[in-house]
Amino acid sequence: MIINGVTIDATFAEAFPMKATRAIITAHNEQWALIAAQAMTGFATSVIACGCEAGIERTLSPEQTPDGRPGVAVLIFAMGGKGLAKQLETRAGQCVLTSPTSALFAGIYSDIKIPLGKNLRYFGDGFQIAKVIGGKRYWRIPVMDGEFLVEATTGQVDAVGGGNFLVLAESQPQALAACEAAIDAMRKIPNVIMPFPGGVVRSGSKVGSKYKGLNASTNDAFCPTLKGMTATDLSPEIESVMEIVIDGLSKEDIDQAMRVGIQAVCGLGAAAGIKRVSAGNYGGKLGPFHFHLQEIMA
Amino acid sequence: MSALTFTLKIRPAQRVDMSPLVCQQLQGKDPSDIAAIELQSGNRKLRADELFAISGSDAQHIIIKNSFDKLDFIGKELNGGSITVEGDAGAYLAMGMAAGAITVSGNAGLYAGCEMKKGYLEIAGNTGDFLGGTLPGNKMGMKGGLILVKGNAGERAGDCLRRGTILIEGNAGDYCGSRMIAGTIAVMGQTGRYVGYAMRRGTLLLWHTPPLSASFNDCGTHTLAFLPMLFKTFAPLHSKFADSSAVFNRTRRYAGDMAEMGRGEILVKQP
Numbered sequence: 001m002i003i004n005g006v007t008i009d010a011t012f013a014e015a016f017p018m019k020a021t022r023a024i025i026t027a028h029n030e031q032w033a034l035i036a037a038q039a040m041t042g043f044a045t046s047v048i049a050c051g052c053e054a055g056i057e058r059t060l061s062p063e064q065t066p067d068g069r070p071g072v073a074v075l076i077f078a079m080g081g082k083g084l085a086k087q088l089e090t091r092a093g094q095c096v097l098t099s100p101t102s103a104l105f106a107g108i109y110s111d112i113k114i115p116l117g118k119n120l121r122y123f124g125d126g127f128q129i130a131k132v133i134g135g136k137r138y139w140r141i142p143v144m145d146g147e148f149l150v151e152a153t154t155g156q157v158d159a160v161g162g163g164n165f166l167v168l169a170e171s172q173p174q175a176l177a178a179c180e181a182a183i184d185a186m187r188k189i190p191n192v193i194m195p196f197p198g199g200v201v202r203s204g205s206k207v208g209s210k211y212k213g214l215n216a217s218t219n220d221a222f223c224p225t226l227k228g229m230t231a232t233d234l235s236p237e238i239e240s241v242m243e244i245v246i247d248g249l250s251k252e253d254i255d256q257a258m259r260v261g262i263q264a265v266c267g268l269g270a271a272a273g274i275k276r277v278s279a280g281n282y283g284g285k286l287g288p289f290h291f292h293l294q295e296i297m298a
Numbered sequence: 299m300s301a302l303t304f305t306l307k308i309r310p311a312q313r314v315d316m317s318p319l320v321c322q323q324l325q326g327k328d329p330s331d332i333a334a335i336e337l338q339s340g341n342r343k344l345r346a347d348e349l350f351a352i353s354g355s356d357a358q359h360i361i362i363k364n365s366f367d368k369l370d371f372i373g374k375e376l377n378g379g380s381i382t383v384e385g386d387a388g389a390y391l392a393m394g395m396a397a398g399a400i401t402v403s404g405n406a407g408l409y410a411g412c413e414m415k416k417g418y419l420e421i422a423g424n425t426g427d428f429l430g431g432t433l434p435g436n437k438m439g440m441k442g443g444l445i446l447v448k449g450n451a452g453e454r455a456g457d458c459l460r461r462g463t464i465l466i467e468g469n470a471g472d473y474c475g476s477r478m479i480a481g482t483i484a485v486m487g488q489t490g491r492y493v494g495y496a497m498r499r500g501t502l503l504l505w506h507t508p509p510l511s512a513s514f515n516d517c518g519t520h521t522l523a524f525l526p527m528l529f530k531t532f533a534p535l536h537s538k539f540a541d542s543s544a545v546f547n548r549t550r551r552y553a554g555d556m557a558e559m560g561r562g563e564i565l566v567k568q569p
Binding site: 066067069103126127129130131132133134140146147149193259 | 501563
């Protein structure tokens, strides 16, 4: 398949089941809501070493938030419910509770509830106040700038992590420009995050390493500087490869995000130095979710 | 299917226990069985059809017409469905209600909504003492749900309130929120003496500064984020509380009752 001169490989991205939650951060203005959200979703690019993958899903207008202030929705993904709960609580406590004027609410509801403010309340040292509003339980924790309002729990849902595609370009600036265009388009899609810095990862990994104890190492088949010394997957004109990793609340959400992302990349086309779009997988044996690029773009 | 309607034919001299006439007990019963239900009145038992003209068949929607202030225990332990009272209600209205909705077009007597667990109670007129309170000897009053009083409330409104919300558009008598354990009481009108007497936790939201006892400490004026959220939940009500002009988030906070646990608060609207 070729779109606007860009070859879409006959391959697939392989993704895994994860557990996810959404939290809504509000603040005095959007700037401070974003600051809290960026702190909360920092150091959360990959479950390999961060414990979770997290990102800003979208900004919310005052009409869309529970307390009528500007807000930000964040999604957090982890391999299991226990890890997700731990990461959520730690990040809420260290990054949102501490952020001026912030409040924190559940962004998703399900039968499985995980603590949001349920344990953070103890920071109130006995001065915290519970309030049930509209059937939902909130905690008002006295803090130095007033009160930190936090919903007691949020929901945990099944999700999919690790959807991806690779952008192969003739130069690094061209690969970056294509990825930026893709991320701009993909950020408009709900229920997904691209957890890596700016949504783009330049150090895609393969499973295993020559070194003991390392379970992931550089994806040498896609490293342009190794073209002459490894079983490369790159043609001579490819000088730079970048990857976009997508976590979503469902397979369909990732499908849609990949579609608009690849469309944006192909929109720039071969004229902008974009030669191929590929995807990362492990032979299809590890992850139950397969995203076939040509099917998505059909 | 029209609402099951009980139209009062005579006003007995003695009080009447209306507790058998709740939706869950009438569901699926034949009209003859409903007519034969015995209601305690003083030391007598009266058949339902002696007191009421009965029509309709939808037991999930009960209407009591020509009601007056001696009909006690209306909607006692109601567990779903609705009861509409046209006229006044006696004491113990909606006592222990677990679910459903009760509306009264007139006044209600003592202990309206006492020990209510969930559901919605609306009283268009005034109500007596111990609104949403606890029965003598018991430790917990209303445990959930919402009570809206469009008139005035008597003394001890929300006595031992455990959870839930009481909204009073008019005035509240003395000891409003006494012995509150938690929950919320909002009073748009004036309040009497000893507001929040011995309250442990919970929120009293007042439109006018009450005469406060010495065991409430002034914590200053604050903008509280939870208040607009609380008001938003009142929006569906046919009430002054649903009016957007009623919404405020600037309050003066008094903590107390320091003679008790002291984790409660009286929030007074600030300009």
